[in-house]
Amino acid sequence: MNIKKVFICRPIPEIAEEMLKKAGIQVEKNPLDKILSPDELKKKVAGMDAVLSLLSDKITAEVLASAGSQLKIVANYAVGVDNIDIRACQAQGVMVTNTPDVLTEAVAEHVLALTLATTRRVVEADRFTRRGEFKQWMPLGFIGPSLFGKTMGIIGMGRIGSLTGEMAHSGFKMKVIYFDLKRDKEFENKTGAKFASIAKLLKNADVVSLNVPLTPKTKHLISSQEFKQMKQTATLINTSRGPVVDEKALVSALKSKEIWGAGLDVFEEEPKVNPELIKMDNVVLTPHIASATSEARDAMAEVAAKNIIAVLGGKKPLNQVC
Numbered sequence: 569m570n571i572k573k574v575f576i577c578r579p580i581p582e583i584a585e586e587m588l589k590k591a592g593i594q595v596e597k598n599p600l601d602k603i604l605s606p607d608e609l610k611k612k613v614a615g616m617d618a619v620l621s622l623l624s625d626k627i628t629a630e631v632l633a634s635a636g637s638q639l640k641i642v643a644n645y646a647v648g649v650d651n652i653d654i655r656a657c658q659a660q661g662v663m664v665t666n667t668p669d670v671l672t673e674a675v676a677e678h679v680l681a682l683t684l685a686t687t688r689r690v691v692e693a694d695r696f697t698r699r700g701e702f703k704q705w706m707p708l709g710f711i712g713p714s715l716f717g718k719t720m721g722i723i724g725m726g727r728i729g730s731l732t733g734e735m736a737h738s739g740f741k742m743k744v745i746y747f748d749l750k751r752d753k754e755f756e757n758k759t760g761a762k763f764a765s766i767a768k769l770l771k772n773a774d775v776v777s778l779n780v781p782l783t784p785k786t787k788h789l790i791s792s793q794e795f796k797q798m799k800q801t802a803t804l805i806n807t808s809r810g811p812v813v814d815e816k817a818l819v820s821a822l823k824s825k826e827i828w829g830a831g832l833d834v835f836e837e838e839p840k841v842n843p844e845l846i847k848m849d850n851v852v853l854t855p856h857i858a859s860a861t862s863e864a865r866d867a868m869a870e871v872a873a874k875n876i877i878a879v880l881g882g883k884k885p886l887n888q889v890c
Contacts, residue, residue, distance in 0.1 A: 574880075579599065579600075588873050618643065632657065640662065645872050679858070689849075723748075734759055798821075871887065
């Protein structure tokens with residue numbers, strides 16, 4: 569009997585391993601919460617029928633070649649697949665799947681969490697209080713811009729972008745303007761949102777939320793020219809991928825007060841964080857945790873496992889990228 573084998577690149581919720589074993593698939597995994605080096609990864613995937621990868625795992629042509637011709641699927645534990653060489657997968661006949669839908673609510677919540685934390689200076693005020701500097705109520709202390717009735721600009725009107733817009737509109741009565749490759753009439757009817765060019769969006773938005781995949785066209789989508797178009801009172805929120813924002817330009821814009829602040833969950837050279845950003849009080853930084861709810865992470869593990877079970881069973885996966 570030919571037993572199918574899968575390699576899980578990092579520890580993820582146990583439900584994935586339980587489902588795979590129940591389906592008769594042999595599970596091998598990296599037991600350490602550590603990103604494997606390219607050489608380590610090549611050794612671990614050798615002879616595998618499936619690889620369950622994370623966004624931090626670079627699935628290159630060399631890694632795919634090391635896996636061998638029996639490799640059928642790379643199931644990415646993420647929505648984005650910019651860590652995977654899609655062309656190499658296609659050339660080798662390897663399916664690629666992702667985990668959309670199940671983390672939409674979690675990420676949209678985090679967009680608003682970063683927005684509130686930045687505009688209302690929550691982290692800055694928390695540090696102040698912990699240092700014992702709170703001696704009296706301060707009528708001019710930690711003042712920031714309000715969100716209620718302001719304008720939310722969303723670049724990328726996918727599942728996350730549309731839910732973010734709905735939450736901003738219904739929760740804070742914000743006006744919503746958005747840019748995408750195509751108009752979303754249903755979203756417009758539901759929220760009163762207006763479709764706009766990126767230039768017009770940047771000019772009018774009080775909060776700019778980035779919700780686009782990382783592609784050659786979206787790398788440095790927001791750079792020096794774009795910051796100059798934004799309001800001085802505007803806040804930039806990025807929960808998509810770090811390289812969508814030119815971090816050097818962002819540092820310059822923040823220092824020169826071209827924009828109010830930024831909330832970042834992703835970074836251009838992740839996991840490295842620009843040291844200039846770390847020094848700034850008008851920036852809130854989180855370590856790529858936008859999907860970090862127990863519900864979302866469990867669901868992601870379940871979807872990845874289901875995709876592997878389907879493909880190794882000769883069936884169509886739930887979420888095929890290629």
